[in-house]
Amino acid sequence: MVFSLQGWLNRLLFIIVFIILLFFAAGGYRFLVEVISPIHPYQKPKGDAVKVFVTDPKSPEQGNTADRLRWFYWYGE
Numbered sequence: 001m002v003f004s005l006q007g008w009l010n011r012l013l014f015i016i017v018f019i020i021l022l023f024f025a026a027g028g029y030r031f032l033v034e035v036i037s038p039i040h041p042y043q044k045p046k047g048d049a050v051k052v053f054v055t056d057p058k059s060p061e062q063g064n065t066a067d068r069l070r071w072f073y074w075y076g077e
Contacts, residue, residue: 063071
């Protein structure tokens with residue numbers, strides 16, 4: 001078996017260039033996501049705005065069957 005040094009160097013160069021381009025593509029994608037994405041939903045509101053958190057309401061354990069079935073389909077519990 002004959003191993004060509006030039007062939008291995010070409011493969012190594014290809015792998016290095018591929019990895020560099022992969023990092024540039026991933027960084028570019030990350031940059032575009034930051035630029036295009038809407039306002040971060042968890043940041044503190046500015047000005048007179050108030051952020052409201054909605055918690056899940058209590059389960060209607062004593063409710064009628066229709067309420068309990070609606071609860072099951074809506075929340076999956």
